[in-house]
Amino acid sequence: MKLPTDSAITIDVPLIREDPTLVNTQITRGLQGHPKTLPSKLFYDERGSTLFEQICELPEYYQTRTEHQLLTQWADEIVTMSGAEELVELGSGAATKTRVLLTAMANANQLRHYVPFDVDESIVRRVSEELVQEYPGLQVHGVVGDFLFHLEHIPEGGKRLVVILGGTIGNLLSHAAKDFLTAVNAEMSSGDYFLLGVQLITDRSRLEAAYNDRQGITAKFNKNIIRVLHNNFGADSHPDLFDHVARYNEDAHRIEMWLRSRQDQTLNIADLNFSVPLAHGEEIRTEISTKYDQPLAQELLASSGFEMVKWYTDPESLIGLALTQKP
Ligand SMILES: C[S@@+](CC[C@H](N)C(=O)[O-])C[C@H]1O[C@@H](n2cnc3c(N)ncnc32)[C@H](O)[C@@H]1O
Structure with missing residues (x-):
């Protein structure tokens, strides 16, 4: 529909x-x-x-601002390496940090499509309307679904960068995380990039x-x-x-x-x-x-069919961003 x-x-x-x-x-x-x-x-x-x-704005919730800083630092490199013209985001929510990637894609003249995928219809609609205003020429294809069951609704696209941010992967038990990322991998084409944000073990x-x-x-x-x-x-x-x-x-x-x-x-x-x-x-x-550490994240990604391209982290090792590729 x-x-x-x-x-x-x-x-x-x-x-x-x-x-x-x-x-x-x-x-x-x-x-x-x-x-x-x-x-x-x-x-x-x-x-x-x-x-x-x-929650993302709370002083105690260090995760969002740390991931935002990391993306700000590395978005240009991630976008250039991926060569992607389409950004697919699973569990996209308010897509606040996503704008860092979208802006880097726009600056590189690579931005064509954005696919926000979330279980909450209200936020998919709101984000879609905001983003077509903010990025003239952008085509948004939102999917309101459960990413554990409806991945086949991700539209066919060009060269894609798929992202999962905000520690969303950590909400799944380890076997479910592996099954989910394996299914994400199956929806991607060879050469597509996948960026996974993980929250790291700390005190x-x-x-x-x-x-x-x-x-x-x-x-x-x-x-x-x-x-x-x-x-x-x-x-x-x-x-x-x-x-x-x-x-x-x-x-x-x-x-x-x-x-x-x-x-x-x-x-x-x-x-x-x-x-x-x-x-x-x-x-x-x-x-x-x-919460993950780098070896745990790498093991999860490798067992789901992804090849590690680059690991980014902040000076305190609070957040990891794993840039990977489907071989
Ligand atoms: C932890 S929040 C992260 C939001 C955003 N990506 C960020 O980084 O701030 C998880 C997001 O995933 C969505 N979500 C949770 N379970 C889902 C599911 N099974 N299918 C699709 N979306 C889901 C929620 O609605 C929420 O927007």
Whole structure:
């Protein structure tokens, strides 16, 4: 289904055609598991995307500004090496840092197409409209979908640079990250470039502070998943019945975000005809954010079919950008 909203913009919406049992099963299976989990894509309705943009501005959230600085430093080189005329971004969100790459492509007279791919329709539409204004002549083909299931909706393109930024890859368990990147690789042509941003292992205090900000924005973001369950699936619980918990799991080198029930309650999800009891203090895991080091990132990329071209990092080794190529 292609809904042209403007001559320069096409938005493809495979998510609207998504078999509803897919997300329903993800929710019910997750809540029956040990530990109980919810799929983190459910954070991202319009409110969740806005809260994530606010997180990116927080003093404690060093990740966004560090990745932004790295991109600013290396975008010209990345764009020149890739020779790409099309930028495909998976989990594109507000595409704030993406503008650094788009500007470098425009300066090199290489910018033709941008493909923002995200689960949140509101942000794909907003970003598409902003970018055709900011980059005259740019063609935007947005895809509203789940990148774990709808990659085949990435439109055919010319020479492409595919990017995943913002630590999004860290939200997947390691086997899922490998399967996902292997599927991304399969959608690319030989010679296309792939840029992966990873958040690097650093000290626990810095990591935990980034997910427990003083203003409580991350807590609101975490609890937004309960709001989405209420609005989209008829759940009867309320965000205030949960506490936000974020802690570093050293063995798995990942931050885990949990919602801890403030009382005994039963979470009834009417549209799914599903109920789950939650004891006072019981936790539901809503997100993981795995931290990598260079060897782990290289191993992941090599096992997914990518050849390392160049590794960029900042002086404190907080963020890594791996520029790779499909052989
Ligand atoms: C951590 S944010 C990163 C946003 C942006 N790339 C950045 O660097 O700031 C993850 C983004 O991926 C999107 N996302 C999460 N799970 C997704 C999924 N399964 N399919 C498509 N998009 C997803 C979210 O909506 C969100 O915009």
